[in-house]
Amino acid sequence: MSEQMDSPRSDLDLDVNLGTDLDPALDPARLAGILSPLRRALLTASRAAHDLPDIPDAQIQVIRALPAGESRAPSDLADELRLDRSTISNLLASMQRSGLIERRPDPSDGRRALVSTSARARSIFASFDAASARILGAALGVLDPADRTAVAAALPALERLLSALIADPGTADADPDPATTAENGAHYAASHPAT
Known part of the structure; x- marks a missing residue:
């Protein structure tokens, strides 16, 4: 199954428990359709920029x-x-x-x-992390200031989302403690830089 890079589908017929307090403008299928291609695009660009090996x-x-x-x-x-x-x-x-x-x-x-x-692995990943940061910085630089502000404002929520998924990836109706998820998300982000 291939992922579409241009326009993630938000009209997928999914059986998703959205909860009663979820903002109707937030489309979980659209978010999922953006995150994976975003990660892959960053991985591909970082590998190409520094001739890094293709690690599965x-x-x-x-x-x-x-x-x-x-x-x-x-x-x-x-x-x-x-x-x-x-x-x-x-x-x-x-x-x-x-x-x-x-x-x-x-x-x-x-x-x-x-x-x-x-x-060897630590060296490869240090190079990858440095390349990723430079590539993301350049990509963020082409966005207009309002988009950069929106991305910056979304980071704490994305860290909490990551923490909630790590805590229990199979539970759709989890209600994680905000302090715990923020701490876990920050810890995970610090010890597991994005690939």
């Missing part, structure tokens, strides 16, 4: 779940990323062959392994 999305998510200096058990990664254990095992094997992660025995339990990002 699933591997990007694993790397983002392993901030520098953090080691995790594969089972913990599978739980956080909501992947089957066999899927995470295959991903990690491929990533190890590509030099993106390192494995070592768990010092507290020799039967378990811990994985962490490699220096």
